[in-house]
Amino acid sequence: QKVESDERALINVQEGLGFQKDSLFLLNLRFRIQNRAGYNNIRGDNFSVDMYDMKVRRLRLRLDGFVLNPKIQYYIQMAFSRSDMDLESGNTAQTLRDAIVYYTFSDKFYVGFGQSKLPGNRQRVVSSGNLQFADRSVANAFFNIDRDFGFFGYYTQPLAGRSLAMLKGAVTTGQGRNSFNNNDGFAYTGRIELLPFGKFTNNGDYSEGDQQFEPKPKLSLAATVSRNHKATRAGGQTGLVLYEERNLNSLILDGVFKYTGWALSSEYMQRNAANPITQNAEGLTRHVFVGHGMNTQLSKMVSRKS
Amino acid sequence: QKVESDERALINVQEGLGFQKDSLFLLNLRFRIQNRAGYNNIRGDNFSVDMYDMKVRRLRLRLDGFVLNPKIQYYIQMAFSRSDMDLESGNTAQTLRDAIVYYTFSDKFYVGFGQSKLPGNRQRVVSSGNLQFADRSVANAFFNIDRDFGFFGYYTQPLAGRSLAMLKGAVTTGQGRNSFNNNDGFAYTGRIELLPFGKFTNNGDYSEGDQQFEPKPKLSLAATVSRNHKATRAGGQTGLVLYEERNLNSLILDGVFKYTGWALSSEYMQRNAANPITQNAEGLTRHVFVGHGMNTQLSKMVSRKS
Amino acid sequence: QKVESDERALINVQEGLGFQKDSLFLLNLRFRIQNRAGYNNIRGDNFSVDMYDMKVRRLRLRLDGFVLNPKIQYYIQMAFSRSDMDLESGNTAQTLRDAIVYYTFSDKFYVGFGQSKLPGNRQRVVSSGNLQFADRSVANAFFNIDRDFGFFGYYTQPLAGRSLAMLKGAVTTGQGRNSFNNNDGFAYTGRIELLPFGKFTNNGDYSEGDQQFEPKPKLSLAATVSRNHKATRAGGQTGLVLYEERNLNSLILDGVFKYTGWALSSEYMQRNAANPITQNAEGLTRHVFVGHGMNTQLSKMVSRKS
Numbered sequence: 001q002k003v004e005s006d007e008r009a010l011i012n013v014q015e016g017l018g019f020q021k022d023s024l025f026l027l028n029l030r031f032r033i034q035n036r037a038g039y040n041n042i043r044g045d046n047f048s049v050d051m052y053d054m055k056v057r058r059l060r061l062r063l064d065g066f067v068l069n070p071k072i073q074y075y076i077q078m079a080f081s082r083s084d085m086d087l088e089s090g091n092t093a094q095t096l097r098d099a100i101v102y103y104t105f106s107d108k109f110y111v112g113f114g115q116s117k118l119p120g121n122r123q124r125v126v127s128s129g130n131l132q133f134a135d136r137s138v139a140n141a142f143f144n145i146d147r148d149f150g151f152f153g154y155y156t157q158p159l160a161g162r163s164l165a166m167l168k169g170a171v172t173t174g175q176g177r178n179s180f181n182n183n184d185g186f187a188y189t190g191r192i193e194l195l196p197f198g199k200f201t202n203n204g205d206y207s208e209g210d211q212q213f214e215p216k217p218k219l220s221l222a223a224t225v226s227r228n229h230k231a232t233r234a235g236g237q238t239g240l241v242l243y244e245e246r247n248l249n250s251l252i253l254d255g256v257f258k259y260t261g262w263a264l265s266s267e268y269m270q271r272n273a274a275n276p277i278t279q280n281a282e283g284l285t286r287h288v289f290v291g292h293g294m295n296t297q298l299s300k301m302v303s304r305k306s
Numbered sequence: 307q308k309v310e311s312d313e314r315a316l317i318n319v320q321e322g323l324g325f326q327k328d329s330l331f332l333l334n335l336r337f338r339i340q341n342r343a344g345y346n347n348i349r350g351d352n353f354s355v356d357m358y359d360m361k362v363r364r365l366r367l368r369l370d371g372f373v374l375n376p377k378i379q380y381y382i383q384m385a386f387s388r389s390d391m392d393l394e395s396g397n398t399a400q401t402l403r404d405a406i407v408y409y410t411f412s413d414k415f416y417v418g419f420g421q422s423k424l425p426g427n428r429q430r431v432v433s434s435g436n437l438q439f440a441d442r443s444v445a446n447a448f449f450n451i452d453r454d455f456g457f458f459g460y461y462t463q464p465l466a467g468r469s470l471a472m473l474k475g476a477v478t479t480g481q482g483r484n485s486f487n488n489n490d491g492f493a494y495t496g497r498i499e500l501l502p503f504g505k506f507t508n509n510g511d512y513s514e515g516d517q518q519f520e521p522k523p524k525l526s527l528a529a530t531v532s533r534n535h536k537a538t539r540a541g542g543q544t545g546l547v548l549y550e551e552r553n554l555n556s557l558i559l560d561g562v563f564k565y566t567g568w569a570l571s572s573e574y575m576q577r578n579a580a581n582p583i584t585q586n587a588e589g590l591t592r593h594v595f596v597g598h599g600m601n602t603q604l605s606k607m608v609s610r611k612s
Numbered sequence: 613q614k615v616e617s618d619e620r621a622l623i624n625v626q627e628g629l630g631f632q633k634d635s636l637f638l639l640n641l642r643f644r645i646q647n648r649a650g651y652n653n654i655r656g657d658n659f660s661v662d663m664y665d666m667k668v669r670r671l672r673l674r675l676d677g678f679v680l681n682p683k684i685q686y687y688i689q690m691a692f693s694r695s696d697m698d699l700e701s702g703n704t705a706q707t708l709r710d711a712i713v714y715y716t717f718s719d720k721f722y723v724g725f726g727q728s729k730l731p732g733n734r735q736r737v738v739s740s741g742n743l744q745f746a747d748r749s750v751a752n753a754f755f756n757i758d759r760d761f762g763f764f765g766y767y768t769q770p771l772a773g774r775s776l777a778m779l780k781g782a783v784t785t786g787q788g789r790n791s792f793n794n795n796d797g798f799a800y801t802g803r804i805e806l807l808p809f810g811k812f813t814n815n816g817d818y819s820e821g822d823q824q825f826e827p828k829p830k831l832s833l834a835a836t837v838s839r840n841h842k843a844t845r846a847g848g849q850t851g852l853v854l855y856e857e858r859n860l861n862s863l864i865l866d867g868v869f870k871y872t873g874w875a876l877s878s879e880y881m882q883r884n885a886a887n888p889i890t891q892n893a894e895g896l897t898r899h900v901f902v903g904h905g906m907n908t909q910l911s912k913m914v915s916r917k918s
Contacts, residue, residue, distance in 0.1 A: 055455055180667075358798075
């Protein structure tokens with residue numbers, strides 16, 4: 001099983017549906033469905049059910065591949081379930097998640113232009129098909145920097161022995177997915193990842209469990225800094241529209257370690273703004289989500305996937 | 307022509323577009339388009355036209371097949387035309403109709419989890435591509451139990467000779483398609499179908515005309531009972547949101563007979579609620595659709611489909 | 613490269629993805645993505661940026677081909693980006709652009725029923741993938757007659773030598789794409805195109821640049837007349853809903869000339885209405901867009917596409 005990356009098109013496909021015409025054209029068609037039945041118990045003192053949660057949580061259609069030349073890749077992802085279309089901040093269904101075109105200069109360097117995930121906290125970038133729980137953490141919900149539209153760059157630098165560094169950067173609108181009108185304040189995001197023991201098997205640094213049963217220890221340590229200039233929403237790329245523009249600064253530290261089926265991952269996220277509370281003419285307030293959060297997961301694969 | 311069933315994925319495809327990789331993966335891609343031009347004359351005393359009705363009535367995309375193993379089947383259906391997205395009860399476009407995963411234990415028994423049609427009145431379960439008229443009956447509009455999200459089970463029991471019984475059941479949210487928040491009241495639906503003369507050719511009990519020109523008489527008689535506990539909408543799975551929760555009880559009786567191109571089908575539907583009228587703080591009322599309805603159709607195929 | 617026509621299904625495919633089963637079935641699957649980063653400077657006196665415009669401008673999925681018989685063709689186009697779903701006149705996402713079925717009587721004559729582009733000004737009918745600029749002209753925005761639902765006919769008449777005439781006509785609802793309720797006033801559109809020097813190579817009269825480097829001069833001159841009876845929107849098929857119905861008349865004259873990489877195209881559009889201002893009970897007004905506009909483009913291809 002090839003692990004999907006949300007930062008690259010798949011051009012070496014072993015699963016799903018791939019259509020290829022020489023090296024002129026490749027289209028992979030994949031979809032993902034997540035049906036869910038659960039319940040929430042909010043009070044801690046008894047276990048009666050407060051609310052059931054049964055729905056189609058995710059239904060995604062993913063098209064990726066290349067056109068004209070394997071160096072020119074594209075990646076499109078659409079979401080069709082009601083829980084997946086950003087209806088919390090309006091009632092216009094937002095189908096489109098990713099729509100980006102990549103150009104690959106070399107094995108070490110590629111750039112993208114379009115809408116995609118920012119190189120933010122690791123759990124956010126892990127594709128929802130590679131999560132261990134049904135949803136991401138609460139900390140992620142408040143402090144992730146989500147998707148945005150703009151220019152992306154990805155560079156890999158080999159270091160001594162098998163170790164390597166990855167540099168990722170983006171200059172984007174700062175207003176998140178499918179935003180309509182853009183002001184003149186952009187978001188600048190930079191991320192560095194250090195892999196002292198070399199690459200993970202099969203992109204394992206961006207899947208949660210150690211499905212590969214890494215025979216040797218693998219580690220990735222990473223830091224992201226993001227400045228969202230003249231942000232208009234409570235979380236920058238996400239959240240309610242603020243009454244005034246604010247400048248947001250985010251710091252993210254995360255890491256993952258995998259070895260023989262064990263996986264330990266952890267991430268710390270922090271967001272600051274000079275004056276987080278905004279006010280309109282009637283005196284109503286909306287505030288930037290400032291603060292910090294942390295999420296740690298430890299897991300052990302019990303048997304190899306057959 | 308294989309008759310599509312809305313209660314099962316197609317895994318034996320003769321039409322449309324099928325992609326298969328050994329017994330690991332099958333994807334059928336089918337779409338259906340229904341363009342319509344008509345007019346409505348509401349007054350009975352003359353035939354001047356009150357309103358024209360010209361539009362793309364249905365545009366559906368259907369993906370089904372299996373993954374990993376022919377026992378694990380999926381069925382996804384999406385609708386893209388404006389008349390097909392539940393805009394009567396809000397202005398959020400609802401693309402998703404069906405998204406369900408089935409597990410097949412044997413030829414006689416399979417279960418499903420996800421969003422699909424409830425085993426309600428026969429005309430509702432017949433796929434829109436197999437109807438004889440452009441729309442379903444008015445009785446169906448008021449009393450059908452539509453689609454819902456939850457657990458489904460289908461069991462076939464052979465009886466004496468060629469006769470057989472089918473048992474269908476579902477435990478679902480009771481709030482219909484793409485509902486957001488679920489309370490702790492579920493809907494319980496049970497249906498029994500008796501086929502004294504054996505199976506219909508090519509699933510003919512779930513298409514309206516006798517396209518198969520059944521050489522021997524075939525009959526299906528069925529009854530559905532459904533209890534929707536703490537329903538929040540006027541028709542349970544459909545309709546406006548009520549001001550208070552109500553418990554709804556539905557009884558459905560239907561049958562179809564086919565022989566040498568003739569088809570006779572009939573259905574009776576009834577819905578009850580203890581106190582059908584709900585009221586809000588301002589004294590406005592909304593009521594449960596209670597009452598009963600009936601629909602009967604007789605048809606004769608004039609020639610075999612070439 | 614085959615030039616897509618927005619007035620016909622593609623049944624001779626050299627690019628994209630085509631699935632065929634003898635002469636029983638053909639499905640072409642194509643998609644188009646347009647990401648955009650730009651800025652608008654509204655004041656003329658300096659070049660500071662007033663607003664950036666960065667977004668996924670277009671994401672289209674196109675399905676076309678034939679069913680049962682190559683004479684019965686279909687053409688479906690859906691749009692998934694936020695800028696492409698008619699959100700200016702409401703917040704219901706409109707995915708569906710084209711959904712039409714064609715029947716071909718002969719090489720000279722075919723008819724269509726469904727939703728498609730009206731035979732209006734040339735630039736509007738040119739597919740967005742064949743434009744030279746990222747968007748169509750401002751004149752087009754105000755005076756084009758866009759898409760509509762109804763009956764379409766296309767007839768080609770050979771004349772002396774290589775010259776020919778094309779006649780196109782449509783009777784449609786007059787209320788534009790995905791309209792809900794239709795009154796009893798229709799839109800009647802007729803267009804004539806004269807090609808004195810014969811057909812353009814590869815449908816070049818409906819692409820903007822002369823990618824074909826026409827070895828001999830080619831010319832198309834055309835006129836469209838459209839009457840929209842009892843129109844309910846400011847531009848007939850587009851725009852805000854008017855407070856009263858109006859009858860709109862449109863006249864369009866356009867032409868294109870191509871030769872050895874040079875292309876000159878021009879179009880003139882005019883819209884009239886007897887009493888363009890409508891008023892509601894509160895005295896608010898909304899008006900029909902009346903007036904005229906013109907758009908001319910000259911281009912030279914600098915080198916052949918490799």
